[in-house]
Amino acid sequence: MTVLFALVLGVAVLTAHTWVNATRWLRRPGDRPAGVDEPVAVLLPLRDEADRVGPCLSALLAQRGVADLRIVVLDDGSTDGTAEVVRATVGDDPRVDLRTGVSPPPGWLGKPHACHQLAGQAGAAGVLVFVDADVVLAPDAVAAAVGELRAARATLLSPYPRILVGSVAERLIQPLLQWLWLTFLPLRAMEASARPSLAAAGGQFLVVDRAGYDAAGGHAAVRDRVLEDIELARAVKRAGGRIALADGSRLASCRMYQDWPQLRDGYSKSLWATFGHPAAAAVVVGLLLALYTVPVLLAVVAAVAGAPLVTFVASTGYLLGVLGRVISARATGGRWWPDALAHPVSVVVLGWLTLRSYHLRKRRRLSWRGRPVT
Template sequence: MTALVTALAWTVAGIVGGLTAHAGLNAARWLRRPPNRATVREPVAVLLPLRDEADRVTPCLRALLAQRGVPELEIVVLDDGSTDGTAQVVRAVAGDDPRVRLLSGAPPPAGWLGKPYACQQLADRAGPAATALVFVDADVVLAPHAVAAAVATLRTASATLLSPYPRIVTGSAAERLVQPLLQWLWLTFLPLRAMERSARPSLAAAGGQFLVLDRAGYRRAGGHAAVRDRVLEDIELARAVKRAGGRIALADGSTLADCRMYRSWSELRDGYGKSLWAAFGPAAGATAVILLLLLLYAVPPVLAVVAAFGGARTAALGGLTGYLLGVAGRLVSARATGGRGWPDVLAHPVSVVLLGWLTVRSYHLRRRGRLSWRGRPVR
């Protein structure tokens, strides 16, 4: 039995070591880094969908108004049925700035979810001259050069869609445990160079907080109408772009944008609840993925402690090695994307366990038809 446990511990450590090395290769060689400064001469439309964002839209909109390096910039804001005075806040912040247009959104028709329909309305109403579309969420605060640098990177990459992942800002302990997993997962498990080169729609990733698209390519992909009923409309839009013959790219957006997605445990829990079932697909596949993640990242420290107390030193060393390699992978991700390092990375096994619980909860709520977001059911 001891020999079997030892073999398992070192096998897991070897796999985790390989994944950490892959994350390091992605970060060092394949992750795109936008320029510190850029100027773009093409017309750009920044599109901002809002639903009950009165308490957080001000810094976002002020950052948009402070953009540099984009002489032909328009900012189109859509108030999607807010009941908290969001439109009034937008008017107060924008004043009489001619670059800003505030639209009143229509309720989503049958077959549409709220955010895809809001984004489609924005894209339809963007000025006809705009050749690049930049979708931004209200919880994102852009650096003054962000739009110009992101559009320049889109063109340099010869891409149809660019996803510059913002720096994740966290406050509570729950946020610090869960939120960094977003970048860690794609940096560890997604081959970035192969993703860019491959035409396979299944090999795609994107973050809807900050998306940059070539407008003509967006139209060829069908726009948000192509993902009208998708909870993860960002990833599905990236897949639609690939199906239409376009190219997608990821970039480290930590110098371009900050994003605090959730401000409480209940927001985080419900936000992941509405989407994790869609991220993992069928329940059987999700079960296999979560069990594998637990085996690779949660079991090693437990095994190390149990084996040490049982006198199985070699097995304990294998478990400790696997744990430390997992921590190293989380640290690589944090360093590459502007996230928190020590001491947060030491709790990586707890993060993975919490992700597993959130995933199980998401599937449970979906089966019972209890998923909702911002007052709208998610079906």
């Protein structure tokens, strides 16, 4: 019972922290942003995105409230006609500049190199907005995000989009993206701290002050990093800049993966980089399993064995974990019913994906978009 009480208390504390982050500390850009007068460059890297770049580009062309907006698109070695889709979508809009990328040189991964090329074509822009092809922005999204960047006096702002889900696998795993940082990361302490290790960011929609980006070394500083978004945030901190997270669910939506194979391979390529050393991964995954799966298992066993007190305490731990998922989902525009009830299953699948990530990396079998990930 002592161990069980400790687990339930731990879940209670973490759920309370999730609530504080979500209701008190999470930045939320305004619905009616003021106009932006400074030059802004939206940078869109593309590699084989013909089937989903259309909505993304149409949303970028519909942006308002930014007087000097430039959209730079990089076709990064696509073989599916991505460039043709871009040309058909943008027509002769003078704000759009379509470029053809070059292959990454030794020592560079594909995404950082594409972003590096894009930043080099941003002209006199004072703010760089990196957007992925699976993101669809609301009409005032860029203006609101730039306004929040300046209001927060930050160098880098990461407004997390609303994550769209379809398949069962997506509903199990994708909500963990926001839940993890809302539960375990003290948001305002992260903003105030100069420690690079205390950082988070999402590369789907990233807003960066140009001068601060250059001072941090830009994407050249993270050329070989799988999680280039988080590493860029750390580089900004090392250069003396500030970073901030925001709820971008009213500004942008994103469906990262369409099915289980895509999701499985996407997480497998990067989870090893999230945790670093395998021992650290084992500790974190073990802690997650203990906090969020052991209580529900004990509740079932105790109910069968006729131990009402253990059943009650363990069930309380399970429900507190579910509550944390509910708070996270409601704070970030996600789906919570009935998906949050399967939170223990989500944690188990995350643990398996982490194990698979290390297994494939050890055998040098990780790849993404046809390029090896080392």
